[in-house]
Amino acid sequence: MSEEKKVKWKDTLNLPKTNFPMKAQLNRREPEILEKWENMDIYRSILEKRKDDPIYILHDGPPYANGNIHLGHALNKILKDFIVKTKSMEGFKAPYVPGWDCHGLPIELKVDQELGSSKKDMSVLDIRHKCRNYAEKFLKIQKKGFKRLGIFGDWENPYKTIDPTYESSIIKYFKSFVKNKSVIRKKRPVFWCNSCQTALAEAEVEYSNHLSSSIYVKFLLKDIPDFLGKYKNKEIFVVIWTTTPWTIPANLAIALHPDYDYSLFEMKGEYYICATRLIPVLADILKTDYKKIIEFKGSKLNGLNTIHPLYNRNSLIINTNYVELDSGTGCVHTAPGHGEDDYRAGLEYNLDIYSPVDSKGHFDNTTGKYEGKEIFKANSEIIQDLKNNNRLMYETQIEHSYPHCWRCKKPVIFRATEQWFISIDTADLRKKALNEIKKVKWYPAWGEERISNMVENRPDWCISRQRDWGVPIPVFFCKDCGEALLSIEAIDKIEKIFNDLGSDSWYKEEISEFLPEGITCKKCGCKNFEKGKDILDVWFESGSSFSILEKLPGHKFPADMYLEGGDQYRGWFHSSLLVAITTKDQSPYKTVITHGWALDEHGKAMSKSLGNIIEPQSIIEEQGAEILRLWVAMVNYKEDVRLGKEILSRVIESYRKIRNTWRFMLGTISDFNPEKDSIPDEHLREIDLFILYKLQKLKQKIFEAYTNYEYHIIYHTISNFFTIDLSSFYLHVIKDNLYCNSPNSKKRRSTQTVIFKLLKETILLIAPILSFTTEEAWENMPDFEGKENSVHLNLFPKIEKKYLNIIDNDKWEKIIKLRDKILKEIENARDAKIIGDSLEAEINLDLNDEYYNLVSSNIKIFKEILVVSKINLKKSEKEKISIRKSNGKKCPRCWNWFLDDTGENKLPELCPRCSLEIEELNFDPE
């Protein structure tokens, strides 16, 4: 047959036709779709559509307005978008107002760096102005990044922690803590630079080598325990080691590990105690030998007193688990005012947080002879005094890593300063929090245990920072006696002023604007006050974010959902809970979901030093945001998630599969008008009904997964459905029907009716995940009554129970099983070069009664699902499946093989079916 003729027969077929391209070119197409959404104001259109529906609130945790968005941001925002879109399609009014955390140290530090030495000459207001600009700049950058991901939300009106109304709410919530007496002032050690006379944050401290005196100091044991009764009359010394002799005056305790072994030993005629393991080290340093006398656990000395080597006061032996045995003596010099561990131990043992050093680094008047002396300079005098008192065992110099001020490069110290705290127990906050935690649904479930442990063990919340970029703590100090003033009346005024003018007003306005008339110092009675200089911890700020839920119309408190990374158990979940309990007497969230960390393909955290950072921008530019969205759906976000080259290519592969399947389906219904051509259920072909049955099963599974926020299940379910049920089975098998039967035939329209439904419903089902591609596919769907302008304006399709009952599933399972068996035989025949295309095959089936009946009563179905030209059926107890090449000829139109034995074909070269079709078409092959 001529090529020309072949082409002509092909022209009589109904082949797929669509404008939906196979190549996605997402990086080009996505911006177009974004523009469409922008133009139609998709976010508000959806809310308008759901305006009378119940409200669902996912409250956004504010990212920090610093830097470009990273993969973790993308993961977080995409997951939130899944939920918001799902809820919309489930029939909720689900507004989503993104937020930003704009105050805080990282921005202030960046601005510091940019300003350099010019900062000295700037006012607080000027610095704050610079910080604000910095935050606004990155907010814009991040917003653009998030929108590019296809996240729907109120991007024009996000909430910001620097909004005046937001700042006002912070003050209002702070007031609640003041009212219930939780706000207290007490000492706490912080990094302190004597030269700059300022507190430093951890991030402002640089470690470099420093030469220090290293001394071993003897503390005389005052209380001899019973088990050392034999030595009651001896002087026994507990030996400590330190590299900061100037903290010896502040020593209040000696810490021993309760479980480690300690010994009493004799050395140079004196009796000492230190950790057993470290005695040889000590002996080595002193170049002497020793005699171990008795060994005991550290817990045996707990609570005993020693005598301070410089003062006539006690130093208590305590037990802590931060004691280590890799250096020193195992007996740790503890000055609660000068170290973090020391501080915690001090709290536990109710010691004074004693820090006899002023802001310039000079000893105060509680230190006797050292008063007024600069601490580092006093080192040698202290060492000399120890020596004079026979309390110095050994002295040397060592070089070690020591914290220095990043600005002036001088060594810093730990110094206890007065700070503001929220007491966790004064108003039963801890107890209430633990109780509220139980009422919240935590995904994954272990989250409840994790946050409970944290709340149970957390110390009081230090909420003051000696910084400029934040919301000032609304407190005043008496100019005469220094007493702090926390006045509800004043805070009321501040709340109002901040609401109108923002927190800059604290630095602009006269103090009289904030203070109530005639207020006096409770302690000294005077009327002179100054404004406090500290700002609030930013966690208090972000923890107040639920305030927007009260203010925004169409929102509600508490939120239905908070969703953040696992680090927020300590952060936002935690602070929000504490603030909400104090201000609203309940948890701010009903459900909390946490996601894991985004790691590289080997499961390692991404870092600059490892050079394994994957930026979402590069994926968006090269593959498209949709690929990132599908990746988020693919992985189990409740654990840490990985991303790398291979993973990405798997995502792309499965994206193509979904896209191509839709493309094919769109092609097959190009001549289908759903309103005119649809076939009613009772006339649908059985195989078409069967795939509708499968579709209902699919919906059941998908909806369940959406309900449980299990997107990876959706991904796998969809992927399997598209691959197994659609591509390799249904869509493969109905081609003959669609291509070869006359366009308007019932059997063809039956299949189109079903494909239309499959297409529409699968698009809707995946819309929350593949938001761009579903939109594109939706646009390419044939028009039908009520077709929305955007896929995202729709509700999810309903499960249609009628299709669940029409199908005899047991029968179909048998059919599919037998099909698999026969396909294996067909493959064998191919291997043996008997056939190529399956249509060349003629199947001989010898089957037992049951299967004979199954096939004979469904012979048309079998011919269709096997895509073969003929089936010969025989009854036999012994099952046998064999394949042979058809001995007929190939119909050039439909490619089925047929025996030209009727003689009735008007076009003898065609098979009888095609001959009739052509007749109907009035097609002239010549």
Added chain:
RNA sequence: GGGCCUAUAGCUCAGUUGGCUAGAGCGCACGCCUGAUAAGCGUGAGGUCGGUAGUUCAAGUCUACCUAGGCCCA
């Protein structure tokens, strides 16, 4: 050092209360098709379940320890 989490084929995931030869899709190999074509179809090969030791008639599934990794603290 502490709290919590993770570890099943190359990749992403399933594996109910411990119970037959550990499943899926993708990828891979081989083949078919050329009327979904930078597509489609079929067949097949891949894990002994991070390691060790236990409990049990029986463990991927329970216990202990170890290793690797993650978050948060210290």
